[in-house]
Amino acid sequence: MLTIENVSRRGVLKGLAAGTGALVLGGRLLASSRALAVPVGSTPFTPNVFVSIDLDGGVTLMAHRSEMGQGIRTSLAQILADELEADWARVIVRQADGDEKYGDQYTDGSRSIVKNFQRLREFGAAARMMLEQAAAQSWGVDPAECKAQNHKVVHASSGRSADFGELASAAAELAVPEPQALKLKDRKDWRYIGKPVRNVDLGDIVTGKAVFGIDVRVPGMKYASVERCPVLLGKVRSYDSSEALKVPGVERVVEIPAVSEPVEFQALGGIAVVASNTWAAAEGRKRLKVEWDLGPNAGYESSAYRELLQSTATKPGDIRRMEGDVDAAFGKDTKVVEASYWSPHFVHAPMEVPAAVADVREDDAEVWACCQDGQSLRKTVATAIGMDPTNVTAHVTLLGGAFGRKSKPDFGAEAAIVSKAIGAPVKVTWTREDDVRHGYYHAAAAQHVRAAVGDDGLPTAWCHRSVFPSIMSIFVAGQKKPDAWEVDFGLTDLPYNIPNICLETGEAAAHVRVGWKRSVQNIFHAFAIESFVDELAEAAGREDRVAYLLELIGPPRHVDLAKAGVKDYFNYDNSVELYPIDTGRLRNVVELAAEKAGWNRQPGPRRGMGIAAHRSFLTYVATIVEAEVAPDGTVAIPRVVMAVDAGTVVNPDRVRAQMEGACTYAMSAAFFGEITARDGVVQQHNFDDYPVARMSDAPRQIEVHLVESDALPGGVGEPGAPPFAPALCNAIFAATGKRVRSLPIVHTDLKAI
Amino acid sequence: MAINLVVNGERHEVDVPPEMPLLWVIRDVIGLTGTKYGCGIAQCGACTVHLDGVAVRSCGLPVGDVTGAVTTIEGLSAAGDHPVQKAWAEHDVPQCGYCQTGQIMAAVAMLQETPRPSDADIDAVMTNICRCGTYQRIRAAIRTAAEAI
Numbered sequence: 001m002l003t004i005e006n007v008s009r010r011g012v013l014k015g016l017a018a019g020t021g022a023l024v025l026g027g028r029l030l031a032s033s034r035a036l037a038v039p040v041g042s043t044p045f046t047p048n049v050f051v052s053i054d055l056d057g058g059v060t061l062m063a064h065r066s067e068m069g070q071g072i073r074t075s076l077a078q079i080l081a082d083e084l085e086a087d088w089a090r091v092i093v094r095q096a097d098g099d100e101k102y103g104d105q106y107t108d109g110s111r112s113i114v115k116n117f118q119r120l121r122e123f124g125a126a127a128r129m130m131l132e133q134a135a136a137q138s139w140g141v142d143p144a145e146c147k148a149q150n151h152k153v154v155h156a157s158s159g160r161s162a163d164f165g166e167l168a169s170a171a172a173e174l175a176v177p178e179p180q181a182l183k184l185k186d187r188k189d190w191r192y193i194g195k196p197v198r199n200v201d202l203g204d205i206v207t208g209k210a211v212f213g214i215d216v217r218v219p220g221m222k223y224a225s226v227e228r229c230p231v232l233l234g235k236v237r238s239y240d241s242s243e244a245l246k247v248p249g250v251e252r253v254v255e256i257p258a259v260s261e262p263v264e265f266q267a268l269g270g271i272a273v274v275a276s277n278t279w280a281a282a283e284g285r286k287r288l289k290v291e292w293d294l295g296p297n298a299g300y301e302s303s304a305y306r307e308l309l310q311s312t313a314t315k316p317g318d319i320r321r322m323e324g325d326v327d328a329a330f331g332k333d334t335k336v337v338e339a340s341y342w343s344p345h346f347v348h349a350p351m352e353v354p355a356a357v358a359d360v361r362e363d364d365a366e367v368w369a370c371c372q373d374g375q376s377l378r379k380t381v382a383t384a385i386g387m388d389p390t391n392v393t394a395h396v397t398l399l400g401g402a403f404g405r406k407s408k409p410d411f412g413a414e415a416a417i418v419s420k421a422i423g424a425p426v427k428v429t430w431t432r433e434d435d436v437r438h439g440y441y442h443a444a445a446a447q448h449v450r451a452a453v454g455d456d457g458l459p460t461a462w463c464h465r466s467v468f469p470s471i472m473s474i475f476v477a478g479q480k481k482p483d484a485w486e487v488d489f490g491l492t493d494l495p496y497n498i499p500n501i502c503l504e505t506g507e508a509a510a511h512v513r514v515g516w517k518r519s520v521q522n523i524f525h526a527f528a529i530e531s532f533v534d535e536l537a538e539a540a541g542r543e544d545r546v547a548y549l550l551e552l553i554g555p556p557r558h559v560d561l562a563k564a565g566v567k568d569y570f571n572y573d574n575s576v577e578l579y580p581i582d583t584g585r586l587r588n589v590v591e592l593a594a595e596k597a598g599w600n601r602q603p604g605p606r607r608g609m610g611i612a613a614h615r616s617f618l619t620y621v622a623t624i625v626e627a628e629v630a631p632d633g634t635v636a637i638p639r640v641v642m643a644v645d646a647g648t649v650v651n652p653d654r655v656r657a658q659m660e661g662a663c664t665y666a667m668s669a670a671f672f673g674e675i676t677a678r679d680g681v682v683q684q685h686n687f688d689d690y691p692v693a694r695m696s697d698a699p700r701q702i703e704v705h706l707v708e709s710d711a712l713p714g715g716v717g718e719p720g721a722p723p724f725a726p727a728l729c730n731a732i733f734a735a736t737g738k739r740v741r742s743l744p745i746v747h748t749d750l751k752a753i
Numbered sequence: 754m755a756i757n758l759v760v761n762g763e764r765h766e767v768d769v770p771p772e773m774p775l776l777w778v779i780r781d782v783i784g785l786t787g788t789k790y791g792c793g794i795a796q797c798g799a800c801t802v803h804l805d806g807v808a809v810r811s812c813g814l815p816v817g818d819v820t821g822a823v824t825t826i827e828g829l830s831a832a833g834d835h836p837v838q839k840a841w842a843e844h845d846v847p848q849c850g851y852c853q854t855g856q857i858m859a860a861v862a863m864l865q866e867t868p869r870p871s872d873a874d875i876d877a878v879m880t881n882i883c884r885c886g887t888y889q890r891i892r893a894a895i896r897t898a899a900e901a902i
Contacts, residue, residue: 069849069885198845205850206841207833208787208826212851215786223781248770277781278790279773351791351799351851351884400789400851401884432792653845657887661848664886687796687882696876698888 050102050120051080051127057151057165059084059091064102065112066372067095067201068350068399068406069661070717071654072112074200076120078192078650079113083124083185086164087151088192093200098374098394107372108407108516109572110617110715113650117713125182127171134170135162150191187710196653201398213370213397214355214429221357221425224418225281226256227288228270228438231680232512233259233295239271243287249280253288254421256414261477263513265380267413268438274422278429294680300511302344302676302683309446309508310340313467317504318481321492323564324500329452329461337459337539338450339532342742343524345675347439347684348517349692352400353432358415359425364391369412370399377409384413385420403518403665408440436690437682440515441675443468445524449532452500457540458551461500466491466525469510480507482521485570490525490616490722492566495583496533497554501564511680518665522616522722527670530612530726531741534733545601545611545730546594553613556584572617578712585620585645586613588707592643593622596705601734606630606752608734612723617715620645620707623663623723625699627731633750635732637667637699642720644704647711655716656704662720663702668692670725671745756816760785761828771817775809776800778816779825787826787854791882798881801855801862802826808862826854829861837861840898848885856881860895869899 052060061080063073077093080086096102104115128148135153136143139160146153154161204210229235241253251274258269271288275281330336356369358381365387371377371394378394381387399406415428430438445468452461470482482505484492491503517523537548559581561569571579590613601609606629613622626639642659649655672691676683684690729740732750740748758765760783767782779788779802788811791799795810802811805821829835837860847853856879863870863878870878875892883891 067849069847071848196845198842199847201850202842202845202847203833205847205853206838206857207829208785208854210850211786212789214790217784217786277769277773277777279777279781349884351789351797351849351882353790399849401849403884429790432794657845657848657890660889661886664888665884668884686794687792688794692882692884693886693888694882695879695888695891698886700872700889702889 050123051084053127053164053168055165055168057090057163057168059086059164061091061093062096063093064096064105066107066374066396066399066402068107068372068402070658071199071651072107074197075113075650075654076116077200078195078197079117079120080124082190082192083121084128085148085150085191088197090151095396096374098376098378098396100375105373105375106407108404110717110719111573113713114574114618114715117648117650121184122179122182125184126176129177129183130171130174131164131167133174134167138162138170193650194652197651199654210398212352212400213368214352214400216357216368216397216427218357218359218425221427222251222274222422223276223278223281224272224274224415224426224428225278225285225431226270226272226414226428226434227285227290228268228434229292229294230437231292231294232297233261235269235293235295236271237291237293239291240289241271243289244273244284247280247284247287249276250284251275252422254418256417263474265376265408265410265413267384267410267417272414272418272428274418274426282431297511298680300677300680302678305511306342306444306446309444309467310342312506312508313340313446313448313465315506317465317467317506319502319504320484320487321501321503321561321564321566324461326461326463326500326502329500335453336450337453337536338448339535339741341447341449341524341528341531343445343527344673344743345444345512346442346517346669346673347436347675347690348403348405349435349690350399350401350403350405353430353435354406354411355427355429356412356415357425357427358412358419360385360416360420364393365416366393366395367412367416368395368397369409370397370402370406371409371412372399372402372407376407377412380409380413381416385416404516405440408515432686436684436686440474440513442517442523443471443514443521447524447528449528451532451536453536453539457536457542459498459536462494462496462498463502464491464494464528465504465506467506467508468521468524469508469514471514471516473510474513474515480509481505484568486521488570489520490522490529490614492561492569493559493581493615494529495559495581495586495615496552512677512682519616519718519721522614522718523666523669523725526612526614526722527725527743530614530723531729534610534726534730535739543601546590546599549590549611549613550587553583553587553590556582556587558582572715574618579618581615586615589613589620589622589643589645592705592707593624593641596643596703597624597641599624606735608731610727610730610732610734612727612730614719614722616719616722619647619714619716619719621719621723623727625724625727625731627728627735629732629735629750631752635745635750637728638701640699640702642702642704643707644720645707645709646714646716646719647709648713649706650713652706655706658716659704659720660702662718663724664693664698666721666724667698667728670728670743671697674744758816758819759822761824767816769816772815775802775811775814775816775819775823779811779823785825785827789851789855791852796882797852798859799852799855801858801881803858803862806862806865808859826858829857835861836901837864837894837898840894840901843897844890844894846887846890846894848887852881852883856883856891860891860898864895864899864902868902870895
């Protein structure tokens with residue numbers, strides 16, 4: 001429920017300095033005592049506001065979500081500015097600190113627009129209506145006759161108009177309209193929503209002025225590099241820092257206490273070397289001699305782990321969705337198709353490594369970090385240094401990529417612990433090796449799928465078992481079963497029109513920190529499901545995969561998971577009434593992609609097209625990949641065609657950019673991505689042994705077709721990724737006849753025989 | 754040991770060990786943070802700067818070995834309006850933007866050497882990593898910039 005109050009007016013009522021009297025609208029989501037202490041008019045410095053207007057008409061909009069390349073700072077401002085009827089040229093965007101008064105700030109789950117579209121429209125509209133009312137009062141006319149238009153309020157019949165700046169003082173004296181009195185603009189009058197507005201940070205980015213977490217510099221700041229135990233939950237037994245301290249520039253060595261379970265977002269523990277620059281800290285660190293107690297995960301070995309998960313996937317597990325009579329469907333003479341799929345651990349590897357600056361003082365602390373949630377940063381830092389969170393100021397910088405890694409502010413905790421120990425501000429910068437070897441890894445997954453097939457080639461029963469370590473293991477030590485929401489990411493919501501369905505999960509212990517990574521469990525679930533659909537079509541001799549897929553989806557309908565025995569389907573934290581699983585929309589993106597691609601499964605020798613469609617994060621995506629496999633096994637991707645139904649779109653160019661990027665991100669993982677461990681130690685280090693796609697590997701051309709829709713907005717950052725890997729593997733199958741069931745693809749020999 | 758360095762036309766005397774990589778001298782000592790750390794092993798190109806107009810990866814280059822004039826993204830153009838920067842803006846290339854200063858420096862050097870690059874030229878020279886996956890737009894922006902230069 002929206003609650004808006006006029007902070008400037010309240011300030012006057014409380015007898016505080018009236019300042020310049022500018023109009024300030026704040027979100028009263030929690031008690032905002034700090035707002036009261038701030039003189040009205042100095043609003044650019046009050047963090048509990050979304051909209052403020054200066055006396056010169058300059059509009060400042062607060063971005064309370066983190067910018068990591070998805071364009072959210074631009075998109076949130078588009079929504080506010082549109083309803084406000086502001087002139088975009090007079091808008092500036094400020095980044096909010098981490099603070100509960102903004103409501104939640106979790107920039108993950110592709111939900112920033114989903115959760116804020118309506119809410120920010122209301123904040124913008126309330127401000128606009130107050131400006132209109134202020135104009136009406138000063139002109140002595142009916143407010144209904146005054147209309148805000150592009151930074152002015154206009155009274156058409158008298159021809160009078162006033163700039164927002166002229167009205168700010170008077171508007172600041174008014175009461176905020178009641179929520180039910182708010183009048184939102186008609187869709188046809190949208191000025192910025194739905195338009196490809198250019199990224200507000202573009203100029204700073206191309207000139208090198210953009211400040212990421214790693215770029216923060218504060219006076220007196222030291223630089224630290226941390227040596228951590230190579231095995232999760234290991235501890236320092238003893239260490240010798242004498243050689244490290246001889247390195248020119250090295251000043252101090254600080255021990256960070258070992259992490260305890262549950263690991264959550266705690267600092268991992270280890271030895272920090274503090275120096276006058278980043279390089280000296282890293283050089284000193286190389287000269288540390290540390291004896292580790294490797295702890296309980298020292299026996300972790302990837303090939304044995306894979307065998308265990310694959311074996312679990314062949315045994316009965318926990319039923320997550322059961323429909324019809326599966327046993328009966330697998331009758332005596334029934335044709336059965338089955339396959340097993342494997343997807344390894346991946347690491348996020350954003351271009352900017354984790355980095356944070358902390359300045360811990362006697363009574364308060366300040367931290368700057370490239371984090372996806374300033375509030376988690378604030379709390380994590382407060383816990384790490386034993387300070388009340390209200391005394392911690394958490395600044396969110398730009399993020400040089402994140403993909404879920406920077407939802408976990410363990411690096412902020414490290415900086416805070418070191419700063420407290422040395423009594424000075426310090427920047428902790430991870431090396432790329434730290435990032436690859438001490439990540440929050442995307443879960444490895446073994447899946448087994450088995451279908452009974454009818455005479456028409458369509459499945460009459462689908463049994464699917466998914467075995468993967470739970471993300472919840474970082475919050476609940478030893479948890480081996482996934483929470484329901486994890487299974488709801490792409491498995492329980494299987495949308496196909498099959499009468500008998502049994503979906504299960506199995507137990508898997510975690511030996512590394514498991515964390516959410518772009519698209520999360522949808523990555524491996526879509527890989528198995530959409531690959532298996534292609535296998536079913538092949539078994540049925542159905543060359544036209546598009547037609548087969550459409551038959552499998554069945555008629556347009558809303559999939560009723562409650563009726564299918566699924567309790568409290570998570571639905572990406574939204575109700576199924578507002579966001580049903582709509583097979584009509586899924587069909588539509590399949591048909592659109594096929595039409596735009598000119599679907600032709602085998603366009604030439606060793607060339608193939610593959611299709612996959614998947615609903616995730618409330619958005620429907622169909623992807624067609626065209627692959628060309630050279631006789632030496634090299635795969636080129638000349639073209640990708642995507643059809644995307646994300647409902648109402650705020651910035652179509654940024655949506656396209658996210659879809660383009662999702663393909664290349666998914667391609668890196670599918671093709672090369674693999675984290676393995678021996679004796680509990682991650683075996684990969686850097687981009688030389690954890691390769692990612694470069695220009696020459698990436699799809700040459702990606703076409704994104706957006707479905708025009710006035711449905712509620714869906715997510716954008718993640719849903720582009722899941723269909724990519726199966727579409728690619730299906731294309732490789734079309735080109736070569738070789739089925740890739742185990743990722744990464746590089747392990748499959750695709751040479752011509 | 755004092756080392757003399759010319760960065761963006763300005764002379765700097767820095768007191769650092771000669772084996773310290775140029776990247777960290779630029780970032781931590783001189784204080785220009787537009788040049789980025791990405792891998793430290795010259796794999797990703799986020800640290801690309803120009804030495805006498807030639808693109809180099811500064812993370813693996815000892816400052817003591819630097820003989821030419823260094824140009825960083827901050828020194829590429831006074832007003833941020835180099836044709837490559839303008840092309841980047843026209844195509845709205847960046848997503849997170851972190852790697853883009855390195856990409857721009859690599860593209861500028863390539864276009865000086867090869868004013869009309871083929872797709873194969875671009876593939877061979879533009880080996881910088883972008884995890885956001887802006888490669889298609891980088892290629893398009895290079896084409897636009899090549900027309901403008």
